[in-house]
Every structure is written in structure tokens, then in C-alpha cells.
Amino acid sequence: MVEPILDYDSFFEGAKNALLELDTLSTEEERLTLEGERIAKAIETEKKNTSDRIADTTSKRLKEITSTYDAEIKKAEEAKKTLEAKRGKAKNKKINERIEDETKDLRDHIAATKTEIKNEMKRDGIPNFCDTGVYYTLYFPHKFIDFINIILTVVVVFLAIPVAIYKMIPQHKPIYLPFIYFAIVLLVGGLYIIIGNLTKARHRDSLLKIRAMRDTIDNDGKRINLITKEINNDSADEKYDLSSYDLEIEDADAKLQAINEKRRVAVNEFENNTKKIIADEIMENSGERINNLNKELEINKQSLGNITGRRSEINLTISDKYESYLGRDFLRTDKIEALQKLIRDKDAANISDAIDLYQSKIGKK
Known part of the structure; x- marks a missing residue:
């Protein structure tokens, strides 16, 4: 119930004092609100900085630990690879020695046969070019590959070469082709007959004998290739006496596994124990600052609550007592x-x- 005003001066002074107090309380309330926001932000910043320091520190320490082990692992791997390379070289040397030993008779037979061919050619006065694969393919063919080579030779000499010559003639005309073929047939055919008369006709028996010896060399070469392939495909290493290299490689592998195991243990120890200790130390260092800020924030909240309550009370008093x-x-x-x-x-x-x-x-x- 609104009471009548008996003393206007007291009424007006009371109203002015109430408004002044309300303004003071509102200003203080705003200041405390901003201060609370600043403190809360400072707490969040400190927590984030602490979390970042923990993450950065633990990541750096773990990287330092693993980098040391990784360097040792790399050295151990390189040492093992070096030993394996030495073993490979030793095995290849033993294999080559074995091939050389098991094919010695064949290679000696080839060498003796080649000497016999040279003596036969020298004794019968046969030109050196007669001891070539091309000569025997053209004059004494007897293998399937010889006939294939003859067909290819005919194609090249009587097709590819005439066409190439025809293409190189300026302003070439089809009338030139018969003359080109005639010239090639005459030249190549004549040369073939001349060489045959000078060699095959005169030394037929010796050349056939040499051909047989060349076949013997080819057969010996095939046997050498077969023996070489079988030896290279032989996976058994016992006959090469590589046990000393195997022991060194086993020892290097054991050292490598030991370092890897130590690395695993060190990483587990860090993740399960050391990491927590580092985090606790960093939290302890920043914990006091966070606690002080929390206390300051709590005081701020209490003060703000009191100020807000008093401002509300004054505001209602003004409304009830003066605004009416x-x-x-x-x-x-x-x-x-x-x-x-x-x-x-x-x-x-x-x-x-x-x-x-x-x-x-x-x-x-």
C-alpha cells in the first residue's frame, strides 16, 4: 500500500540516493561480469597451454627415444645386409667354381675340337671364313634353324634390299625393278657360286668333317648350359660350406631382434608410465596458477551474486517506493x-x- 508523502525533501533525497546506489551497483555488476569472463578465459587458456605443453613434451621425448633406437636398428640392418651380400658373393664364387669344375672336361673337349678344326683347315688350305655359322647355313644346311635362316636371308636379299635400292633411286619408276632384281640375282648368285666352287667343291670332305666337329662343339655347349642351369637351380647350400657366414648372419639377426624388442619395451614403458609422470609434473606446475584463478573466479561469483542481489533489491525498491x-x-x-x-x-x-x-x-x- 502506497503511503502519503509527508516530507518531500526526504522523499526526493531518498529517491536520489536510491538511484545513485543503483547506478553504482550496476556499474560494479558490469565490472564484475567482465572480470569474471576474463578470469574464466584465463583459466581455459591456462588449461589449453598445459594440455599443449603435455602433448608437445611427451611427443618430443618419445621421438627422442625412438630415434635413438631407430638409428641403432638401421645400423644393425645394414650390418646384416652386408653379411648377406658377402654370403651371396661367396656362394656365387663357389657356384662358379663348381660349374667350372663340372664342365671342365666339356670345355677342354671344345678347346681340343677347335684346335683340331684349325689344324684341319690349315692342312687342307680352307679359308677362315668357312669356319662360320653363316657359311655352313648357306652351303651345308642340316638343322631346322638353318632352313629358317636361309628363308630369312632370301627375304632380305631378294625383297628388302631391292625395295630399299628402288626407294633410294631419284624419280624411281616400276621399270627399274626388273633390272634391280636381275643385278642382285646376278651379283649374289654369282658370288654364291664362286665361293661354293672355291670351297665346297674343292674341300667337301674336310668341310663335312669340320661340320661334324662344329656340331660336337654345339652339343658340348648345350650340355654346359644344362649343367650350369641345374647348378644355379640347386637350392641346397650345404656343399658350398657357408656355415661361417650363416652364423654371422644369425648373430646379426639376433642383435637386430634384441634392439627391436628393447625399442618395444621402451615405448611401452614410456606410454604406460613415463608419459603419465611427465603429464603430472606439468600439471603440478600449472595447477597452482589454475587453483588461484579458480579461487579468484569463485570470489568474483560471490561478489557478483551479492551485487546483483542488492541491485535487484534497490531496483524493486525504486519501483515500489518512487516510480509510482x-x-x-x-x-x-x-x-x-x-x-x-x-x-x-x-x-x-x-x-x-x-x-x-x-x-x-x-x-x-
Whole structure:
């Protein structure tokens, strides 16, 4: 229930004091709100920095640990590869020695046969070019590959070469082709007959004998290739006496496995124990700062709560006690002082008269 005003000065002074206190409380409430936000942000920043320091430190320590082990592992792997390479070279040497030993008779037989061929050619006065694969393919063919080579030779000599010559003649005309073929047939055929008369016709028996010896060399070469292939495909290493290399490789492999195991143990120890210890140490260092900030924030919240409660109480008091008389537009100290002066100077008898008079003067202005 609104009571009548008996003392206007006390009423106006009370209203001004209430508004002044409300303004002071509102300012303080805003300051405490901003301060609380700053403290809360500082706490979050400190927590994030702590988390980042933990992550960076543990990552760096783990990298330092693993890099040391990885360097040793790389050295151990390189040492093992070096031993394996030495073993491979030793095995290849033993294989070559075995091939040389098991094919010695065949190679000696080939060498003796070649010597016999040279002696036969020298004794019978046969030209050196007769001891070639091309000669025997053209004059003494007896293998399937010889006939294939003869067909290819005919194609090249009597097709490819004439066409190539024809293409190289400026302003070539089809009439030139018969003359080109005639010239090639005459040249190649004549040369073939001349060589045959000088060699095959004169030394037929010796050349056939040499052909047989050449076949023997070819057969010996095939047997050498077969023996070489069988030896290379033989996976058994016992006959090469590589046990000393195997022991060294086993020892190097054991060292490599031991380092890998130590690395695994070190990483597990770090992940399960050391990492937590590092995190606890960093948390302990920043824990005091975070605790102080939390205490400061708690004090701020209490102060803000008190200020907010008091501001609300004053605001309601102003609404109940003064706003009902003055209205919201006159809840300002300058206007209240103006109304107070009008009543004090007897220009107005009460608040309503003072408000009307104030508004009329403002309107005239």
C-alpha cells in the first residue's frame, strides 16, 4: 500500500540516493561480469597451454627415444645386409667354381675340337671364313634353324634390299625393278657360286668333317648350359660350406631382434608410465596458477551474486517506493532535483503539480 508523502525533501533525497546506489551497483555488476569472463578465459587458456605443453613434451621425448633406437636398428640392418651380400658373393664364387669344375672336361673337349678344326683347315688350305655359322647355313644346311635362316636371308636379299635400292633411286619408276632384281640375282648368285666352287667343291670332305666337329662343339655347349642351369637351380647350400657366414648372419639377426624388442619395451614403458609422470609434473606446475584463478573466479561469483542481489533489491525498491509517484520518465537525479526545487520554492504544492509545471516549462522552451 502506497503511503502519503509527508516530507518531500526526504522523499526526493531518498529517491536520489536510491538511484545513485543503483547506478553504482550496476556499474560494479558490469565490472564484475567482465572480470569474471576474463578470469574464466584465463583459466581455459591456462588449461589449453598445459594440455599443449603435455602433448608437445611427451611427443618430443618419445621421438627422442625412438630415434635413438631407430638409428641403432638401421645400423644393425645394414650390418646384416652386408653379411648377406658377402654370403651371396661367396656362394656365387663357389657356384662358379663348381660349374667350372663340372664342365671342365666339356670345355677342354671344345678347346681340343677347335684346335683340331684349325689344324684341319690349315692342312687342307680352307679359308677362315668357312669356319662360320653363316657359311655352313648357306652351303651345308642340316638343322631346322638353318632352313629358317636361309628363308630369312632370301627375304632380305631378294625383297628388302631391292625395295630399299628402288626407294633410294631419284624419280624411281616400276621399270627399274626388273633390272634391280636381275643385278642382285646376278651379283649374289654369282658370288654364291664362286665361293661354293672355291670351297665346297674343292674341300667337301674336310668341310663335312669340320661340320661334324662344329656340331660336337654345339652339343658340348648345350650340355654346359644344362649343367650350369641345374647348378644355379640347386637350392641346397650345404656343399658350398657357408656355415661361417650363416652364423654371422644369425648373430646379426639376433642383435637386430634384441634392439627391436628393447625399442618395444621402451615405448611401452614410456606410454604406460613415463608419459603419465611427465603429464603430472606439468600439471603440478600449472595447477597452482589454475587453483588461484579458480579461487579468484569463485570470489568474483560471490561478489557478483551479492551485487546483483542488492541491485535487484534497490531496483524493486525504486519501483515500489518512487516510480509510482514520479513515473519512469522522472527517475533521473536531474529531473528529481528540478521537481524538488519547484516544491521547495513553493512553486508547486505536490509532486503532480511539480511534474505538470516542469513539463509546461519544458514545453515552452
